[in-house]
Amino acid sequence: MTRVLVVDDSRFMRTVIGNALGEAGYEVETAVDGSKAVSLAGTFDPDVITMDVEMPELDGIDAVERIMTTNPAPILMLSAHTERGAEATLDALERGAVDFLHKPDGSDSRTIVQLTDEVVRKVDELANANVSTVALARATATAHATRSRLAGNQGQGTATGNAVAGGSADVQVNGDHGTVGPNARPEIEPPSETDEDTASLPTERTTAPTIVLGTSTGGPKIVERLFEQLPVGLEAKVLVVQHMPPGFTNRFAERLDAHSAYDVFEASDGEWLERGEVAVAPGDSHLEVATEVDDCLRVRLSDGERVHGVRPSIDVTMESAADEVSRELCGVVLTGMGVDGAAGIEAIKAAGGYTIAQDKATSPVFGIPCQAIKTGCVDTVEPADGIVDAIVDAFTTDGENDD
DSSP, X not given: OOEEEEEOSOHHHHHHHHHHHHHTTOEEEEESSHHHHHHHHHHTOOSEEEEESSOSSSOHHHHHHHHXXXXXXXXXXXXXXSHHHHHHHXXXXXXXXXXXXXXXXXXXXXXXXXXXXXXXXXXXXXXXXXXXXXXXXXXXXXXXHHHHHHHHHHHTTOOOEEEEETTTEEEEEOGGGOOOOTTOOOOOOOOOTTSTTTTTSOXXXXXXXXXXXXXXXXXXXXHHHHHHHSOGGGOOEEEEEEOOOTTTHHHHHHHHHHTOSSEEEEOOTTOEEOTTEEEEXXXXXXXXXXXXXXXXXXXXXXXXXXXXTXXXXXXXXXXXXXXXXXXXXXXXXXXXXXXXXXHHHHHHHHTTOEEEEEOSTTOSSOHHHHHHHHTTOOSEEEOGGGHHHHHHHHHHSTTOOOX
């Protein structure tokens, strides 16, 4: 039987979520705070964990970090639908959580019944999450924990220089950049035209390619890494559809912007997208390409019917790009649950664009890429760390290797 650990300081929330999961056939254990969750993660060995964000003793963010460094498991965050809650949730995703849901707070029509239904559906989804990607999240959390310890030591004047965390992350500790808090991220140098990964790109492109990137469960961390690596010399125009509710997509865009050489923003209706810019679809709005003028795209937002139960929809954005973009075009689908994106990939391929899907081994949830691959319209299937190279190859070698 699949085991689920429900972590929440509210007895009411523990009870209703636990009962819903129990009725769905799961073995359920509960914890009242992050400290007890860390302990139970080792003894109960849950297959999935639902984690509240704000709790006494040890909050959900730090609990995620500790669990992912000791007993990694797919973690579903439950957060308040507020700016503070959005920021905390994205922190938790950064430290290894896989997905999130926001709790009803009276600001919309969501109810407790809807939340419990969604929790059961998400747990069903995460119970089959790829274990290897959870291990990757564990390494990320370990690196974050090491950075935090080094930052604390540095504040006492006892640590300097570089540290290697988890055998893979080089982090420069530099007092010139101010105090590094426990939620801080390493500073990332934006790509430059002389970097090795951009040296082969044309220094002056006659046109800027358009990339449409769609993802859902497990996507934020992968998208963030992608934009850390995407060569600025490509000068792409990028549209991102990440399934997220309102209030979260703006914070997500700000985080991408802070760690990318591209200018990333949450899209507004009628806005123009130019070279080196990234537009993120707002939560609860479809993002469409309205028109292409010279080398710029004008986008529009709509509150049309949900597609495959979601808004924004990957299909809506990709199909509009296929209709309106006459220059170089690439569609990319990453990890996520469902079929959204499959029709969009078909449309981009039919329009002469290049199509890429993330592989099963590196996808926490392989639904979206799998459905796209089944259409027969995906040009290449790549691991998460191979997506950027595939994009660059699509626009510099027409998707073909020299050999």
